[in-house]
Amino acid sequence: MRTTLVTALSDCVAYRKRRSARRFLQGLSTDELQYIAEFVGCCILERPGRKACSRREVAEGITHFESSRPACAPPDRIDDQEHKMILLLEYLCRSGLAQYSLALRARQSG
Numbered sequence: 001m002r003t004t005l006v007t008a009l010s011d012c013v014a015y016r017k018r019r020s021a022r023r024f025l026q027g028l029s030t031d032e033l034q035y036i037a038e039f040v041g042c043c044i045l046e047r048p049g050r051k052a053c054s055r056r057e058v059a060e061g062i063t064h065f066e067s068s069r070p071a072c073a074p075p076d077r078i079d080d081q082e083h084k085m086i087l088l089l090e091y092l093c094r095s096g097l098a099q100y101s102l103a104l105r106a107r108q109s110g
Contacts, residue, residue, distance in 0.1 A: 012097060032087050062085050063085070
């Protein structure tokens with residue numbers, strides 16, 4: 001499953017950034033990869049229109065995504081969720097996928 005997630009997530013990235021994205025993703029756990037895939041999948045399904053976002057806007061989109069998810073983690077795992085949010089932010093910004101947060105921001109204001 002890990003290999004499939006790494007391949008799928010790195011294929012979302014522009015060709016010139018794939019090697020770097022793959023290297024980053026290979027260092028993550030299956031759980032962390034699933035979290036990133038859930039976010040990217042949600043954004044792909046909603047895709048209202050995409051344009052570049054600032055790092056702050058991406059972070060706001062991730063925060064909204066996290067708050068709209070069902071409470072999957074027990075309260076003692078909050079730090080784990082924050083860690084996953086940071087990893088997601090790094091993946092999106094490093095791989096040039098910052099536009100993905102727009103779908104969630106548009107839903108937040110609507």
